[in-house]
Amino acid sequence: MSTEQATTRAEELADDDAWPMRGIGDGAPLDRDRLLAVPLRSWRRPARNQARVDALAGVGPKLGAAAERIGLHTLGDLIEHVPHSYRDRAGATEIAELRLGMEATVVVEVRSARLRPTRRRNLSIVEATVADPSGPLQASWFNQAWLAERLKPGTRLLLNGRLDRQGFRVENHEILGDGADGDGEEQDRDPLSAAGRLPSGLHTTGMVPVHPAGDGLRPQKLREWVWCALAGARDLHEPLPAALRFAHGLPAAADARLAAHFPADGAEVELARRRLAYEELFLHQAAMLARRGEREDERVGLRFEEPGELVRPWLASLPFRLTPDQSAACAEIDRDLSAGRPMQRLLMGEVGSGKTVIALYAMLRALENGAQAALMAPTETLAVQHFQTLERLLAGMPLPAALLTGSTPAASRKRTLSVLATGELGLIVGTHALIEPTVEFARLGLAVVDEQHRFGVGQRRRLDQKGPGDVAPHVLHMTATPIPRTLSLTAYGDLDTTTLRSLPAGRKPIKTWVVGEERREGAYGFIRERIAEGRQAYVVCPLVSESEDKQAKAAVAEGARLAGGEFSEQRVAVLHGQMPAAEKAEAMARFASGATDVLVATSVIEVGIDVGNASVMLIEGADRYGLSQLHQLRGRIGRGEHASHCILFGEAETERAQARLAAIAAESDGFRLAEIDLTLRGEGEVLGTKQSGLPRFRVAKLPDDAELLAVARADLLNLLDRHGSLGEGALGPLLDAVRERFGDERAEPIAA
Ligand code: ADP
Numbered sequence: 001m002s003t004e005q006a007t008t009r010a011e012e013l014a015d016d017d018a019w020p021m022r023g024i025g026d027g028a029p030l031d032r033d034r035l036l037a038v039p040l041r042s043w044r045r046p047a048r049n050q051a052r053v054d055a056l057a058g059v060g061p062k063l064g065a066a067a068e069r070i071g072l073h074t075l076g077d078l079i080e081h082v083p084h085s086y087r088d089r090a091g092a093t094e095i096a097e098l099r100l101g102m103e104a105t106v107v108v109e110v111r112s113a114r115l116r117p118t119r120r121r122n123l124s125i126v127e128a129t130v131a132d133p134s135g136p137l138q139a140s141w142f143n144q145a146w147l148a149e150r151l152k153p154g155t156r157l158l159l160n161g162r163l164d165r166q167g168f169r170v171e172n173h174e175i176l177g178d179g180a181d182g183d184g185e186e187q188d189r190d191p192l193s194a195a196g197r198l199p200s201g202l203h204t205t206g207m208v209p210v211h212p213a214g215d216g217l218r219p220q221k222l223r224e225w226v227w228c229a230l231a232g233a234r235d236l237h238e239p240l241p242a243a244l245r246f247a248h249g250l251p252a253a254a255d256a257r258l259a260a261h262f263p264a265d266g267a268e269v270e271l272a273r274r275r276l277a278y279e280e281l282f283l284h285q286a287a288m289l290a291r292r293g294e295r296e297d298e299r300v301g302l303r304f305e306e307p308g309e310l311v312r313p314w315l316a317s318l319p320f321r322l323t324p325d326q327s328a329a330c331a332e333i334d335r336d337l338s339a340g341r342p343m344q345r346l347l348m349g350e351v352g353s354g355k356t357v358i359a360l361y362a363m364l365r366a367l368e369n370g371a372q373a374a375l376m377a378p379t380e381t382l383a384v385q386h387f388q389t390l391e392r393l394l395a396g397m398p399l400p401a402a403l404l405t406g407s408t409p410a411a412s413r414k415r416t417l418s419v420l421a422t423g424e425l426g427l428i429v430g431t432h433a434l435i436e437p438t439v440e441f442a443r444l445g446l447a448v449v450d451e452q453h454r455f456g457v458g459q460r461r462r463l464d465q466k467g468p469g470d471v472a473p474h475v476l477h478m479t480a481t482p483i484p485r486t487l488s489l490t491a492y493g494d495l496d497t498t499t500l501r502s503l504p505a506g507r508k509p510i511k512t513w514v515v516g517e518e519r520r521e522g523a524y525g526f527i528r529e530r531i532a533e534g535r536q537a538y539v540v541c542p543l544v545s546e547s548e549d550k551q552a553k554a555a556v557a558e559g560a561r562l563a564g565g566e567f568s569e570q571r572v573a574v575l576h577g578q579m580p581a582a583e584k585a586e587a588m589a590r591f592a593s594g595a596t597d598v599l600v601a602t603s604v605i606e607v608g609i610d611v612g613n614a615s616v617m618l619i620e621g622a623d624r625y626g627l628s629q630l631h632q633l634r635g636r637i638g639r640g641e642h643a644s645h646c647i648l649f650g651e652a653e654t655e656r657a658q659a660r661l662a663a664i665a666a667e668s669d670g671f672r673l674a675e676i677d678l679t680l681r682g683e684g685e686v687l688g689t690k691q692s693g694l695p696r697f698r699v700a701k702l703p704d705d706a707e708l709l710a711v712a713r714a715d716l717l718n719l720l721d722r723h724g725s726l727g728e729g730a731l732g733p734l735l736d737a738v739r740e741r742f743g744d745e746r747a748e749p750i751a752a
C-alpha cells in the first residue's frame with residue numbers, strides 16, 4: 001500500500017459522514033446503545049499472560065533462568081517473541097526418494113538403535129536403523145546418548161535432517177505418539193484448540209519457526225513453549241482501532257501472532273509481519289505524541305515579542321551573514337517563541353554548520369523578552385567550548401554570561417547561583433550542574449540542550465521545572481548527528497525539527513583517503529611536511545568500545561610511540577576522556593595556541609575542539625567507527641583557510657566495510673553519509689540504542705518500513721485530531737498498550 005492510498009482509505013473510514021454505520025446482518029443503523037450491548041471482550045483475561053514462563057510444564061529453575069536472560073519472563077513475553085526466520089519444511093519425503101546432501105523430513109519406524117562407542121570423550125553417536133514402506137535408512141544423532149534407550153523398535157518418528165555418506169544425520173526429531181497422524185502433512189497446528197498438547201510435526205514439517213534463542217535454551221524448547229503460550233493470544237487486547245486495521249487490511253492482534261509463530265505459508269508470514277510492524281510503529285509514535293501532549297497540557301510557555309532591540313544589532317555585528325538555512329531556522333524559532341506553548345525544537349546540523357549561532361540567537365531572544373537563557377552541554381569540555389564561542393560571538397555586547405560545571409570553584413559557584421536567582425545574570429552555560437536542585441533561576445525562559453540524545457527524559461523534565469511557576473522554558477535541542485529523515489520520526493517524533501544542511505560559505509572540502517599499512521610511512525611524512533608549513537595535526541586512536549580506560553591507555557601508548565619515533569622532532573600531546581578536566585582543558589588550550597603540533601586523541605575530540613590551523617587528521621582503525629562518527633571526527637579539520645586532509649587507516653575485511661570506507665572518501669554531505677550508513681549497517685548499529693534514544697523494534701525494520709512508519713504517524717495525527725487525546729475512551733486500551741510496550745519513559749531499549 002502506498003502512503004497516499006493508505007491515508008485516504010483510513011480517512012474515508014474515519015470520516016464522520018460515513019455514519020451511521022449499518023449492521024451487517026439486518027442493515028439497521030448501529031447506534032451507540034446497540035454497540036454497547038455487544039458483549040465485546042468480556043471473555044478476555046489479559047492477566048493470564050502474566051504468568052511466569054516456569055508455569056509451563058517441564059520448565060524448572062534452570063530453563064526459567066535461561067529464559068529470563070533473554071528477556072522472556074512471562075507467557076506474554078513468549079507470545080511477543082517472534083521468530084527471526086522460518087525453515088520451510090514441506091511435507092515428508094519417502095526414504096527411497098532421498099538424495100545425497102538433501103535436507104528432508106521422513107516418517108519412519110525404528111527397527112533397532114544403539115549407542116555407538118567413540119574414542120572421543122565429548123562425542124557420542126546414537127545410530128538407528130529405521131524404515132518406511134519405501135525402504136530402510138541408517139540414521140544418526142550426535143551427543144544425545146539418552147536417545148539410545150528411548151528408540152525402542154517399533155517407535156514411530158519424524159526425522160528432519162540431511163542425507164550424507166554416513167547416512168541420515170538427524171537435526172530434529174519428534175517421537176510420534178500412538179494414533180498420531182503419521183504422514184506429516186495434515187496435522188493439527190492450531191494452538192488454540194490444542195493447548196498444552198504438542199502437535200506432531202511442530203519441529204519438522206511445514207514452515208518451522210526459528211525463534212531468537214539464548215544460552216542454555218535450544219530453539220526446539222523455545223518453539224514448544226511458544227506453542228503452549230500461544231493459547232493465551234486470545235486474551236490479548238487489540239490496541240489498534242478497528243477502522244485502521246480494516247483500512248490497511250491488517251489481521252487482528254491474536255491472528256497476527258499465531259500466524260507469525262506458526263504460519264501456513266510465506267504469505268501469512270508477510271501479512272503477520274506487516275501487522276506487527278505497523279502495531280509497533282503505531283504504538284511507538286503514540287508514546288511520543290502522548291508524551292508531548294502531556295507536557296503541553298501541564299505547562300504553558302512564555303510568549304515572546306517580535307525580534308527586536310537585542311538580536312537585530314547583534315546580527316548586524318556578526319562578521320558574516322546567516323546562511324539561508326540559518327535564517328530559516330531563526331524564523332521557525334521565532335514562530336515557536338510567539339505561540340504561547342513551550343518550544344520543543346530540534347536543530348540538526350553537522351559540526352560547523354553554524355548551530356551555535358542559532359542557539360545564541362534564541363538565547364538573546366529570551367533576554368530581550370526579560371527572561372533568562374541557559375545552554376546545557378553533556379560534558380565539561382563542551383560546556384567550556386560553548387562558553388568561549390558565546391563570548392566570542394557576543395564580542396562587543398555588554399551581556400554578562402557565566403559558566404557552571406562540576407568543577408566550578410565553590411566561591412564562584414555561590415556567586416553565580418545568587419545572581420542567577422535574582423535575575424541579574426541573564427546567560428548561563430553549563431553541564432548537568434545546571435539542573436541540580438540548588439540552582440534557581442529568577443525567570444528561565446529558554447534552554448538550549450546540546451547533543452540532546454545524551455540526556456535522559458528525567459533530566460529534561462528537571463529542566464522544564466526550572467521555569468517560573470507553571471511555565472516551561474522553551475527548549476532548543478541541538479544535535480550534530482545527522483539522522484536520516486526516516487529515522488528522525490522514531491528518534492525525535494516528539495520534537496519539531498529543523499535542519500541546517502548548507503554549510504557556511506568559505507568552507508573547504510576535506511580531501512579524504514583510505515589507505516593501507518603500506519602507506520603508513522608516507523602518511524607520517526605527509527603530516528611532517530604540513531607541520532613544517534606551520535599546520536597542526538590530529539591522530540585519532542581506534543575505537544575500543546568495551547572500556548574508556550583501555551581507550552585512554554591506547555592513546556597514551558600511541559602518543560609515546562609517535563613522540564619517540566615518527567614525530568620525535570615535533571611537539572606531541574595526548575588527549576583522552578579519562579584525563580582530569582583541568583588537564584584536558586590545558587591540552588586543548590595548548591593545541592589551540594599552537595604550542596603543540598600533533599594531538600593524539602581518542603574520539604573525545606569528536607565534539608569540542610575548534611582549531612582552524614589544524615589541517616590534517618589521521619584516523620586509526622577507521623573501520624570501527626560509524627560513518628557519521630568518522631564524518632564528525634573529520635569535521636574538526638577544514639575549519640580554517642587551509643586545504644585539509646584526512647587519512648584513514650583501517651582494515652576493510654568485508655565488502656560492506658569497504659563500501660563504507662569508500663563512501664566516506666567520496667561523500668562530504670553528512671546526511672547522505674548517515675543514509676548510506678543506515679542502508680549498509682541497519683539502524684541498530686548506526687545509532688546505538690542508548691546513545692540515540694531509538695527504540696529497538698522487534699519486528700519493524702528501518703529504513704525498510706519507513707513507509708509504514710509514515711502511515712502510522714499520519715493515522716495517529718488523524719486520531720488525535722478527531723479525538724483530542726489518545727486517552728479517549730473511544731480509542732479503547734490504546735494508551736495501556738503504549739505503556740506496556742514502551743513504558744512511560746522515552747522508548748527504553750527492548751530486550752532483543
Ligand atoms: P556548529 O555549532 O554547528 O558546529 P558553529 O556555530 O560553531 O557550528 O559554527 C562553526 C563556525 O562557523 C564558527 O566559527 C562560526 O562563527 C562560523 N559561522 C557560523 N555561521 C556562519 C555563517 N553564516 N557564515 C560564516 N561563518 C559562520
Ligand code: MG
Nearest residue numbers: 351352355356
Ligand atoms: Mg558548535
